[in-house]
Amino acid sequence: MSENTTKVVQLNSHLTAPGQVTDELQSLTRMPAAFVETKDKGKQALRPLLQALFDNIDDALFELADRAEHNAEQNMFFESMREVRIKRRGMELCFGQELDNRFRLLLTDDAPRAKSSADDPRLAVDSLSLIANEELEELVAADTMIIKAEGEFTDSLSQLTTRIDTLVHPLEVTDKTNPFGPTSVCQSFVGVCKTLDMDIRAKLVLFKLFDRYVMNGLGDVYAACNEVLVNNGILPGLAKGRTTAARADSNIQQPPAASGTVDVFAQLQTLLHGLPQHTAGIETSGLVAVGQAPQIPRDTLMTLLQSVQLSLAPQLDQQLQAALQGVGPQQLDIQQSLSNLLSAKLPSKPMSIGQVESDALNLVAMLFQFILDDRNLAAPMKALIARLQIPFIKAAMIDSSFFTKGGHPARRLLNEIASASLGWVAIGIVDRDPLYAKVSSIVTRIQREFDGDSRLFQDVLTDFVAFLDMDKRRIGLVEQRTINAEDGKAKSEQARTAVQTALNERVAGLSLPKVVISLLEQAWSNVLFLIYLKEGDQAENWQEGLNVVDDLLWSVQPMDSADSRHRLVTMVPPLLKNVRAGLTKIGYNPFEMNQLFTDLEVVHLSQLQALNTVKLDMTASTVSTEQNKNQRSIARETSVIEKTLDQLLEGHGGSDVSLEELDAELDEQLAAFDALGDLMAGDSEAAQRIDTGALDELAVDLPAENSPLARQVVEKLVVDGAAEEPAGGNVDLPDNDPSLVIVDSMVVGHWIELHQDNKKKFRCRLAAVIRATGKYIFVNRSGMKVAEYTRLTLAQAIQRGQVGTLDDGQLFDRALESVIGSLRDMKTTTA
Structure with a gap:
């Protein structure tokens, strides 16, 4: 094998040719959106499984090598x-392309019937000798995997096959041809592995x-694929455990579980025929009950229905004009109109129509009655759809799969029109509305051209889908701009709220x-x-901005120490520098x-003056203490001087003394008294200066009410743009409240109807749920926020x-379920 390691193998050589890609895409675009969505969802679910396979193959082969x-x-x-590693990416791509190819084959008339190894002619007893041993081992291994998987996933596989079958018209899908069936998945992988140059043991x-x-x-x-189809309204009531064989059961158990390979039309006929038949006397003209008169040939019946359509044109025009004024259209009695036409043409000869034609006429009438009663559509759109009743009767008479196949182009066209019209309302001159004009032209074309060939429905459907795609792109651009604006608004609101919260945590209760x-509020919050908007609340700049707030708040609070004075003097210059830099960065008005x-300077100077007053009080106290010391010294000195004078007089009392000597000694003592007097005088003047002049000089006036020094106690700051408490925000609802359950079930694209105080209604669609604020944003059909x-x-x-939800399920499928339910109820009531 090592000799061939340089060989280049084209991995996708056995797949769809490049020229077929366009055809495949065109085929897929003609299929319901659910078909394409199911394909994508299934491939997405297979991707991690295939990833796990390739992630573990190395370990397995290495262990065997060891x-x-x-x-x-x-x-x-x-x-x-090495071979698997080199070709892994190509194998993954080719496997996906193989699955795409099998989906494409479902859309063509030459879709092959999938075969298991048991059906393979190469495995006939007399042919086994012609097969190489390695190829035989591959076939046996593949067949073993298929049989095992089909037995293990019978129920879910059967449901998926039935649902896909309803989307494909007119081909039949089985578990073998289901692109995600075990047969298709296994054979796709085996086909991809044929490009591997490796020993059969490793393979x-x-x-x-x-x-x-x-x-x-x-x-x-x-499970993932079935969920997609159910969400798209494809057989949501399909019973779990219904196998392919059970699909042939004619007894309807679930509405409309009968769809699929089962003949729904036959089952509807059974229910219809189970109702009491009101028989009257034989009529002498017109349309009579089946079998009571000669039967009109089908071709003739088609011509007569066309004549009925022309005769009803004035009535349909009147209904349309009334619908533009808000009056809903009425159900057309096609059977009675047909009877009147026959009476006019054959006044003395009663006629009947075949059982199939009669049942189709009655069932379509019931379907249209549901459609015209449906509140999800505006009256003008209902009036346009009502014009399709006779073409739909013709389609149902010619092809009974009209009731059975979800992929029937007439059904799909009706569903597309209903889906596109869900949010439509008549505004101004409706003829200028693109959607209304398009639907009107489609209806007119079908009325004029339909002759029994369902290809007309397919052509019209393709044209309408292309129109919707262009319309959706235009609406999508507007809607995306709306969502981007709301997202930006939400982020801005979140940032404002975060700023307000951070500030209020710091200022609450402060003067x-x-x-x-x-x-x-007005500057630093910006x-x-x-x-916050650029960097978030974890950034260093955010913390530095909050530090500026903390320093500013501290600098204007009362202080009572020399350390506070020193810190304030040191802090103020860089604080003001940071504030100025921040305001300059946001372009604040100079x-x-x-x-x-200027006002901040006044505030900070007043803080320093307050600190000086405190220091002055301390100095006055010190002077007072010194004054007491001086007074005590004066008292001691006075006592000493007085004692000295007494001793001087006593010492000279008993002897002769010179008057000159006595006079000199007395002068010395009196000089001491004079010095003591000066000390006492100086002490008194200093005290006087402290008590009056100095304190008057440093006195601070109380601020005026409008002064920058005026203070107020702050409960909270209000930052412009911060989120406010919503109305009713203090009301709480339990999680299981029905209204909350409805809200939680809404997905993007869900339509609602708003009821205004003036009793007017308008419809809008959920465009986005903004994660930052939790807001539900609704837009109109044009993509504008409403x-x-x-x-x-x-x-x-x-x-x-004030808000009602709309059912955006497939209109025809809902109508069919309603008809089945009505027939059952009528049968039960009359039983």
């Missing part, structure tokens, strides 16, 4: 590992791992100068907002900025009847 008994076998496993290991990781996981694939309050800084709610306010609006 246990190999000789070098040749070991090299073989290592070469196989069988690969198949075993494919069985373990992919085939065993098909249940999840079927602040008005200039500081104004600075935080600085923080810009930082004149208002200068006024802010309403927004929170989860709670939307639930409350539903409770009050």
